[in-house]
Amino acid sequence: MAGLxxxxxxxxxxxxxxxxxxxxxxxxxxxxxxxxxxxxxxxDGRDLSREDRTWLARVVTGAVRPNRDKPLWDLAxxxxxLARGTEAASGRDLVTLALDPGLATAAAVTARFxxxxxxxxxxxxxxxxxxxxWAGLARLLALAEFVLTAEDLAQFAxxxxxxxxxxxxxxAEGAAFLAKRLARHLSAYRNAHLPLAPLERRFRAILGFLxxxxxxxDDDILTFWxxxxxxxxxxxxxTVAEHFVTFEAAAHLIGGLEGLSAPVSLDAHAGWxxxxxxxxxxxxxxxxxxxxxxxxxxxxxxxxxxxxAEREELTDLLRLDPFHRTRPLTTLRAAxxxxxxSGIANRLRRGGGGGEVAERATCAEARSYAALQxxxxxxxxxxxxMLRIAAALRIAERDGLDPETRAVLEAAEADLRRMRRSGxxxxxxLARGxxxxxxxxxxxxxxxxxxxxxxAGLARQRPLDAAFAADRSLFAAAFAAAYAGEAAA
Amino acid sequence: MSEDARLLAEIHAARVLxxxxxxxxxxxxxxxxxxxxxxPGAPVDLAVVRALRSDPEAARRYRTLLxxxxxxxxxxxxxxxxGALTRRRVGPxxxxxxxxxxxxxxxxxxxxxxxxxxxxxxxxxxxxLDLGExxxxxxxxxxxxxxxxxxxxxxxxxxxxxxxxxx
Numbered sequence: 001m002a003g004l005x006x007x008x009x010x011x012x013x014x015x016x017x018x019x020x021x022x023x024x025x026x027x028x029x030x031x032x033x034x035x036x037x038x039x040x041x042x043x044d045g046r047d048l049s050r051e052d053r054t055w056l057a058r059v060v061t062g063a064v065r066p067n068r069d070k071p072l073w074d075l076a077x078x079x080x081x082l083a084r085g086t087e088a089a090s091g092r093d094l095v096t097l098a099l100d101p102g103l104a105t106a107a108a109v110t111a112r113f114x115x116x117x118x119x120x121x122x123x124x125x126x127x128x129x130x131x132x133x134w135a136g137l138a139r140l141l142a143l144a145e146f147v148l149t150a151e152d153l154a155q156f157a158x159x160x161x162x163x164x165x166x167x168x169x170x171x172a173e174g175a176a177f178l179a180k181r182l183a184r185h186l187s188a189y190r191n192a193h194l195p196l197a198p199l200e201r202r203f204r205a206i207l208g209f210l211x212x213x214x215x216x217x218d219d220d221i222l223t224f225w226x227x228x229x230x231x232x233x234x235x236x237x238x239t240v241a242e243h244f245v246t247f248e249a250a251a252h253l254i255g256g257l258e259g260l261s262a263p264v265s266l267d268a269h270a271g272w273x274x275x276x277x278x279x280x281x282x283x284x285x286x287x288x289x290x291x292x293x294x295x296x297x298x299x300x301x302x303x304x305x306x307x308x309a310e311r312e313e314l315t316d317l318l319r320l321d322p323f324h325r326t327r328p329l330t331t332l333r334a335a336x337x338x339x340x341x342s343g344i345a346n347r348l349r350r351g352g353g354g355g356e357v358a359e360r361a362t363c364a365e366a367r368s369y370a371a372l373q374x375x376x377x378x379x380x381x382x383x384x385x386m387l388r389i390a391a392a393l394r395i396a397e398r399d400g401l402d403p404e405t406r407a408v409l410e411a412a413e414a415d416l417r418r419m420r421r422s423g424x425x426x427x428x429x430l431a432r433g434x435x436x437x438x439x440x441x442x443x444x445x446x447x448x449x450x451x452x453x454x455x456a457g458l459a460r461q462r463p464l465d466a467a468f469a470a471d472r473s474l475f476a477a478a479f480a481a482a483y484a485g486e487a488a489a
Numbered sequence: 490m491s492e493d494a495r496l497l498a499e500i501h502a503a504r505v506l507x508x509x510x511x512x513x514x515x516x517x518x519x520x521x522x523x524x525x526x527x528x529p530g531a532p533v534d535l536a537v538v539r540a541l542r543s544d545p546e547a548a549r550r551y552r553t554l555l556x557x558x559x560x561x562x563x564x565x566x567x568x569x570x571x572g573a574l575t576r577r578r579v580g581p582x583x584x585x586x587x588x589x590x591x592x593x594x595x596x597x598x599x600x601x602x603x604x605x606x607x608x609x610x611x612x613x614x615x616x617x618l619d620l621g622e623x624x625x626x627x628x629x630x631x632x633x634x635x636x637x638x639x640x641x642x643x644x645x646x647x648x649x650x651x652x653x654x655x656x
Contacts, residue, residue, distance in 0.1 A: 030502035063499035
């Protein structure tokens with residue numbers, strides 16, 4: 001069994017799964033469960049927008065340039081300004097402001113502080129030449145809650161003590177001192193809860209593999225993965241594809257950072273900051289991945305618009321967003337052979353026998369690309385039908401409509417009568433259920449439609465059966481070599 | 490390149506982190522903080538009170554918040570004692586129960602910052618009372634048996650396992 005444990009740890013290590021020293025908790029994707037829970041407490045408690053959630057996650061992981069600590073510097077100055085403006089007598093008053101979920105939006109922050117904090121047309125003035133927007137102040141308060149409550153409140157008393165000191169002397173010096181303390185605090189937090197080294201190693205390997213190129217092909221992803229498999233790293237194909245999603249999204253930032261280590265004028269520095277901030281901000285705004293995954297994970301209770309199995313299939317096909325519309329071949333590879341590989345990894349984790357590993361490694365059970373295309377088409381058709389039903393439930397008054405629209409709605413009524421799904425019996429409850437799911441349904445139907453079209457485009461260029469057969473021998477060979485030891489066990 | 494790889498790793502972690510959706514701890518920090526700052530006798534959030542009684546993890550988080558803003562606190566009586574306790578230290582403060590009718594709680598300490606309230610915890614039970622103004626560095630509180638909370642505070646303080654927060 002000890003050998004098995006080592007095998008599992010080797011697999012997990014190669015997939016970027018680290019274990020937290022001491023507790024042995026698994027850490028996937030560069031963060032541990034504590035970090036995810038700390039962040040969720042702040043985001044859910046304040047009901048933050050997606051943009052603000054992404055901003056906060058970015059600040060926590062350190063994806064801020066040129067200086068990771070800039071948001072903490074801003075926060076310290078914002079707290080000093082609030083201490084002066086609101087006459088906060090003690091750290092406790094500042095904690096109350098930081099923990100107040102009613103101060104989570106620009107509008108709420110404006111309403112509360114526009115009379116008490118020095119401000120101009122653009123927002124609060126936090127010091128000489130030190131300013132932010134009202135939305136920026138709302139974000140900084142979310143960051144304040146994070147630094148106060150991080151590690152499930154382990155440092156709460158210490159940080160409250162620092163705020164006490166700031167409240168006693170809320171001047172520039174006090175703010176600068178607090179900024180340094182907060183920077184050390186968050187840096188220690190990252191060391192404990194964000195094991196980025198395996199991710200960094202993999203990105204360094206990808207950068208080396210691409211040798212300065214910023215564009216890559218589906219076959220580049222496959223070739224890179226095979227190289228890692230041969231080198232004994234054995235990362236999941238999906239994991240590698242995920243890294244390429246990030247690489248593609250951030251490729252335009254690459255190379256631009258080197259100049260920053262050289263001394264630059266303050267103006268140039270500010271310019272860089274704006275560009276990078278804007279670029280990272282765009283990345284966040286244009287980052288639909290969490291939305292799709294979250295849509296499926298948080299699907300509202302109610303009528304069975306999607307069954308559990310349908311949601312799982314959609315999650316699997318859309319997990320590499322935006323590749324489902326831009327790189328259908330990688331999407332198929334991940335859904336077919338990535339699935340086989342995660343089956344092998346799960347099998348090994350649970351202590352499965354060698355015979356089964358060998359059997360799985362042949363990819364005999366892999367879902368063919370044609371079958372996946374057909375499934376994607378069926379799911380797209382189902383979602384489109386559900387959208388028409390949503391319209392029929394919403395539009396009761398149809399007299400003024402053109403005949404074509406009326407016909408579509410009538411067809412939807414017929415579909416609705418044929419549906420044999422739980423929750424579809426009571427029309428009033430069904431209408432409420434569809435209303436609750438409408439936004440999610442629209443987006444999911446649109447994305448699944450785009451997947452369907454991308455797959456059709458791929459099939460025209462490259463017959464799917466031939467592509468599948470060729471890929472199967474590549475993946476089977478890679479699995480057979482990489483898992484030979486376990487298969488023979 | 491190494492700086493590029495680092496930034497990509499940070500962005501990647503931020504991406505997957507925003508996708509992870511663990512359920513947040515309940516009650517929220519804000520709700521626990523509001524409870525920690527409540528006026529004695531003021532209406533309370535019953536969901537919070539229930540959580541503090543039934544969920545040891547919520548109680549632990551609450552006491553962390555309370556301890557951080559307390560003038561002084563002690564989770565146990567410092568000195569072991571046989572039988573009921575009539576004297577204990579909480580940080581720089583000394584609490585003494587003077588038996589009589591009614592018993593009196595005497596709180597002495599440094600003049601600099603006297604607490605305004607006391608909250609005592611024993612098991613899953615809590616009592617919070619206003620302390621009143623100090624006179625010559627001493628606060629006197631009658632533990633009147635006719636006032637349920639004051640009476641209960643007196644009984645709890647006599648138990649060495651009682652946690653005391655001076656707020």
